[in-house]
Amino acid sequence: MSLVQPLTDPVVKKYCDQFAAQGAQLPGAEHDGIKSIRERAQSALSREGLPTRRVESWKYTDLRNLHRAEFSSAPEASVTQADIAPFVIDHAFVAVFVDGRFVPTLSQLDELPEGLSFSSLADALSDKDLEAANGVGEIADVDQPGLAALNTMLMQDGGVCRVADNVSVEMPIQLVFVVTDNSATESHLRNFIVVGANSKATVMQSYVSLGASSSFCNVVTEADLGQGANLRSVILQDQSQTAWHIGLTSVRVSRDAHFDSFVLSAGGRLARNEIRIRLDGEGADCSLNGIALVRDRQHCDNTTDVDHAMSHCHSSQIYKNVLDDRAHTVFQGRVHVAPDAQKTDAHQMNRNLLLSRNAQADSKPELIIHADDVKCSHGATVGDLDQDALFYLQSRGIDAVTAQNMMVQAFVAELLETMPEDSIRSCLEARMSSWLENLTLIKEAA
Amino acid sequence: MLSIKNLHATVHGKEILQGVYLEIGAGEVHAIMGPNGSGKSTLSYVLSGREGYEVTDGEIIYNGKNLLELEVHERAGEGIFLAFQYPVEIPGVSSMNFLRTSLNSVRRYRGEDEISAVDFLKLVRATAKSLEMDDKLLQRPVNVGFSGGEKKRNEVLQMSLLEPSLAVLDETDSGLDIDALKAVADGVNALRSPERSSLVITHYQRLLSYIVPDYVHVLAHGKIAASGDKSLALELEKNGYAMLGLEDTEAA
Numbered sequence A: 001m002s003l004v005q006p007l008t009d010p011v012v013k014k015y016c017d018q019f020a021a022q023g024a025q026l027p028g029a030e031h032d033g034i035k036s037i038r039e040r041a042q043s044a045l046s047r048e049g050l051p052t053r054r055v056e057s058w059k060y061t062d063l064r065n066l067h068r069a070e071f072s073s074a075p076e077a078s079v080t081q082a083d084i085a086p087f088v089i090d091h092a093f094v095a096v097f098v099d100g101r102f103v104p105t106l107s108q109l110d111e112l113p114e115g116l117s118f119s120s121l122a123d124a125l126s127d128k129d130l131e132a133a134n135g136v137g138e139i140a141d142v143d144q145p146g147l148a149a150l151n152t153m154l155m156q157d158g159g160v161c162r163v164a165d166n167v168s169v170e171m172p173i174q175l176v177f178v179v180t181d182n183s184a185t186e187s188h189l190r191n192f193i194v195v196g197a198n199s200k201a202t203v204m205q206s207y208v209s210l211g212a213s214s215s216f217c218n219v220v221t222e223a224d225l226g227q228g229a230n231l232r233s234v235i236l237q238d239q240s241q242t243a244w245h246i247g248l249t250s251v252r253v254s255r256d257a258h259f260d261s262f263v264l265s266a267g268g269r270l271a272r273n274e275i276r277i278r279l280d281g282e283g284a285d286c287s288l289n290g291i292a293l294v295r296d297r298q299h300c301d302n303t304t305d306v307d308h309a310m311s312h313c314h315s316s317q318i319y320k321n322v323l324d325d326r327a328h329t330v331f332q333g334r335v336h337v338a339p340d341a342q343k344t345d346a347h348q349m350n351r352n353l354l355l356s357r358n359a360q361a362d363s364k365p366e367l368i369i370h371a372d373d374v375k376c377s378h379g380a381t382v383g384d385l386d387q388d389a390l391f392y393l394q395s396r397g398i399d400a401v402t403a404q405n406m407m408v409q410a411f412v413a414e415l416l417e418t419m420p421e422d423s424i425r426s427c428l429e430a431r432m433s434s435w436l437e438n439l440t441l442i443k444e445a446a
Numbered sequence B: 001m002l003s004i005k006n007l008h009a010t011v012h013g014k015e016i017l018q019g020v021y022l023e024i025g026a027g028e029v030h031a032i033m034g035p036n037g038s039g040k041s042t043l044s045y046v047l048s049g050r051e052g053y054e055v056t057d058g059e060i061i062y063n064g065k066n067l068l069e070l071e072v073h074e075r076a077g078e079g080i081f082l083a084f085q086y087p088v089e090i091p092g093v094s095s096m097n098f099l100r101t102s103l104n105s106v107r108r109y110r111g112e113d114e115i116s117a118v119d120f121l122k123l124v125r126a127t128a129k130s131l132e133m134d135d136k137l138l139q140r141p142v143n144v145g146f147s148g149g150e151k152k153r154n155e156v157l158q159m160s161l162l163e164p165s166l167a168v169l170d171e172t173d174s175g176l177d178i179d180a181l182k183a184v185a186d187g188v189n190a191l192r193s194p195e196r197s198s199l200v201i202t203h204y205q206r207l208l209s210y211i212v213p214d215y216v217h218v219l220a221h222g223k224i225a226a227s228g229d230k231s232l233a234l235e236l237e238k239n240g241y242a243m244l245g246l247e248d249t250e251a252a
C-alpha cells in the first residue's frame, strides 16, 4: 500500500531528476551491477515515496521542513588538518570526508594492520577497488523504500572497512564527516563494514560541522558480522543546529557474534538515528545504547528494530535523553521474536530527563513475540531532576548550576563508563561536558 | 552567632513555624525536642534555605549576616551544616566526587585553596576511620544502598570534613545501634570548640547523655513552648510532653 502518491510528489521527482542528470557521474556508473542497484532503489523510491507522518515508524518525526529546504552538492572546500584536529580521536586510524567526499590528505590510514583494509566507497564502486564493494546493498535491503532508497540511488562516498577472519584490530577506526560552511550541502553517504569470523574491530563515525550553515546528511551504514565476530560501532552526531541528519545503520549479526552500538546525538535541528539489527545465528548478541542531548527546538529520533530471527540470542537497549527548552526526543524500539527464536533474551529501556516543562519526550516500545520461551522486557520513564538530591548537594556548599550538572551527568554516566576505548570515551565525555557548560540553570521546575 | 526572631514559615501554604525565637551563642550546644510534626525539620530546612519553605515573617541573623538573603550553597559556605533526618540517595554521583566537590566549594567560598587529590584522599580515609566507617562505602554512589545507620554516619563524615560553625543535626541518632550512636556523638564532640555551635534535634535523652547540651528547647505548634537546661530533657523522658500540657503527636 502506498501512503503517498510518489509520481506526483515533487520531492521524489526532484531527486529522480537529480539522479537522471547526475547518475553518470556517480561512482560505479560504468558497472552494470552498481547501476542496477541504484535503479532498483529508484523504483522503490518512485513506488513508495518518502515517509510522511502517516507512516507508522515516522509518526513522531516530520520531514516536511527538510523537503522544503534547498540543497546543492558542495563545491570543493579547502579544509586544513588544523580544522579537523578537534574532532579526531587519539590513537586511531582516521578517514576524513569533507562535504561528503573522501580526502586522503587529511586522513591517517598509513600502516593499517594485516587483515584490515580501507577504501572510500567512491573508489570501491569505481574500478579502483571493486572487490571491496562486494556486498554493498545486501544488508540494507536495496528494495526498501524511503530515505534508504534515496541513499542507494545517490550514494556518493563513505568508508568501506573490511576485516579478514581471525583478526583483532586493536586501534579504533574513525570516520570523520565534516560539513563545511560553504553552502547548504547535501550528502548521501554509505559506509560498509565487514568483520570476518572471530575478528574484532571498533568503528567510530563522527558527524561534525565547521560553521553553522544548514546541510542535509543522509547516511546508511551496513555492517556484516561473521561468526563469532565482534564490532563496536560508535556514532557521534554533532552537526550544527541547522543540520538535518538522517542515519540508518543496518546490521547482520551471525552466530555467536556480538554487535555493540553507542550513539551520542547532540547536534542537528532534526536527527534520526535508526538501527536495524538482524540476529541471524544462534548466540548472536547486540547491545544498543544511546544518549541524546538536546535543547532549543532540536528534534532527535532514535528508532531501533531488532529482529530475533534465531534462538538463544540476546539484545539489550538503553537509551537516555536529556531535554532542555523546547526540544523533542523520540524513542521507538521494536523487537521482533520469530516463532523459532526460543530462549530469546531481549531488554529495552528508555529514560528521559526533562530540564524544561516545554520539552517533550515520546517513547514507543513495540514487542512482537511469536515464541513462548523468551525473556523480554521494556520500560520508559520521563522525569525531571530529583529536587531532594539537588537540595542535598547544595546544602553541602555546591552551587545550583554545578549541582544540576552533576545530576545530569549522573543520569547518563553509566552508559559512558562502560566504553572500553579511552580515546572514544574521553571524546564523548568532552562533548557531554561542553553541552553541560552551556546549560543554564533551570528557571522553573519542570 | 545565630539569632532567630519571630520566625514564621509556611510549607505549601500551611503555616508550620508560628513565631520561633532562638538565640545560640558561639560554642553552645542546643537541643530541640518536640512532638512529631511540630516543625523541627521545617526549622532545619528554613535554616539551610530549602526551596518551598517560605519565610513569611521574622528574621534569621547569622554572624551578623541576614541568612535569609543567602542561597543554599552560600549558607553552607558561611558554616551552616544540616545533617539530614533522611539523607538522600543520589545514584550516578560518586561519593568521592561529591565529597571533594563539596569540600572544595566550601573552601573556595571561604577564600581557601582547593585541596589536592592526594590530601583529600588522606583526609577522607582518616575521617572515616575515626568514625569507624568502612571506607568501601565511599566507592558507591552517594548513600546508594547504605543502611539507615550508614547514612547517618555518612552525614557525620561530611560534617567532619566541612567543619561547620553551626551543625544542625536532625534526628541523627534515630535508627542507630549503640556503637554507632557513640561514634556519631564522638564525631560531633570532636568538633566542639568555643567557636562552633550545634543544634541537636532529637526525641531521645539517650543522645544527650553523649552530646551534653547547654540548653534544651521544646518546639510545639510551631513555637518554642519551653526552654531549660539538660534536666528538661530528663524530665520529658520521664513524663512525656503531657507535662507541658501537650499531646504526644501534633494534630494536623
Ligand SMILES: Nc1ncnc2c1ncn2[C@@H]1O[C@H](COP(=O)(O)OP(=O)(O)OP(=O)(O)O)[C@@H](O)[C@H]1O
Binding pocket: B011, B012, B014, B016, B034, B035, B036, B037, B038, B039, B040, B041, B042, B043, B085, B252
Ligand atoms: N512538603 C510538605 N508539604 C506539606 N506539609 C508538610 C511538608 N513538609 C512538612 N509538612 C508538614 O509540616 C509539619 C511539620 O513537619 P516537620 O517535618 O517539620 O515535623 P518534625 O517536627 O520534624 O516531625 P518529626 O518529629 O516527625 O520528624 C507536619 O505537619 C508536616 O506534615
Ligand SMILES: [Mg+2]
Binding pocket: B040, B041, B042, B085, B170
Ligand atoms: Mg523531623
